[in-house]
Amino acid sequence: MKLLQYILGITFGIFLTIACEQVFYRKYDLQESVTSFNSIEINDASRITCARFCLSTEGCTYFYWHSDSCYILNAATPGNSSVNISHIFVNDELKDRCNLDGYMTILGGALCVKIYNTKKNWTGANDTCQQDGGQLLVMGTNVFYIKLYALETIKLAIPYTEYWIGGNDLTTEGEFTWIDGTGVITEGWKPGQPNGNEVANCLQFHDLKFNDNACDVARRFLCEISLK
Numbered sequence: 001m002k003l004l005q006y007i008l009g010i011t012f013g014i015f016l017t018i019a020c021e022q023v024f025y026r027k028y029d030l031q032e033s034v035t036s037f038n039s040i041e042i043n044d045a046s047r048i049t050c051a052r053f054c055l056s057t058e059g060c061t062y063f064y065w066h067s068d069s070c071y072i073l074n075a076a077t078p079g080n081s082s083v084n085i086s087h088i089f090v091n092d093e094l095k096d097r098c099n100l101d102g103y104m105t106i107l108g109g110a111l112c113v114k115i116y117n118t119k120k121n122w123t124g125a126n127d128t129c130q131q132d133g134g135q136l137l138v139m140g141t142n143v144f145y146i147k148l149y150a151l152e153t154i155k156l157a158i159p160y161t162e163y164w165i166g167g168n169d170l171t172t173e174g175e176f177t178w179i180d181g182t183g184v185i186t187e188g189w190k191p192g193q194p195n196g197n198e199v200a201n202c203l204q205f206h207d208l209k210f211n212d213n214a215c216d217v218a219r220r221f222l223c224e225i226s227l228k
């Protein structure tokens with residue numbers, strides 16, 4: 001966490017008072033711009049309007065606002081705008097969801113992840129995450145690059161090559177989907193992957209790129225506390 005505090009400059013936030021309830025969005029600057037796809041764009045919106053829109057949008061816990069343009073980055077129903085973002089505004093209440101043994105608060109709770117260095121097969125790994133109240137890490141299209149960025153900020157804490165994450169092609173061979181239903185996995189593959197056909201039906205990171213592998217192989221794994 002100390003490393004992260006050095007990397008991320010927290011500049012300012014905004015308070016919202018809606019229906020007697022105070023909500024605070026804190027701004028997190030990113031060290032480099034990140035492209036966000038499938039975001040919802042609202043033009044001519046103040047920061048407060050943008051925050052309000054986030055609050056009223058299912059699934060939205062953080063957003064990007066710059067020069068009167070507002071982007072809802074992680075809505076339950078993604079939009080079709082892509083934008084380069086240099087910071088995100090994160091609902092301050094999110095940081096509390098990471099208050100579990102070993103879970104790291106990254107980008108103010110935009111990502112809440114635990115690195116398990118004990119090895120389990122894919123199902124055992126997912127069971128462990130569920131016992132934590134979470135799931136194996138998923139990286140759906142609308143949050144893919146933000147999560148990848150967030151993981152790269154803690155790469156020193158992820159020293160090994162291979163970790164199970166939350167995708168598989170158990171339903172339809174060759175079509176890898178995320179276990180939270182956020183869609184088909186089309187980007188982020190290691191070159192030449194997936195290559196395992198019927199033998200390899202579970203998704204793992206290989207140097208933060210995707211690779212299919214046999215589900216009964218024992219691997220370290222990454223759990224997250226979902227935003228839902």
Ligand SMILES: [Ca+2]
Binds near residue numbers: 169196198199202
């Ligand atoms: Ca397969």
Ligand SMILES: [Ca+2]
Binds near residue numbers: 194213
């Ligand atoms: Ca493979």
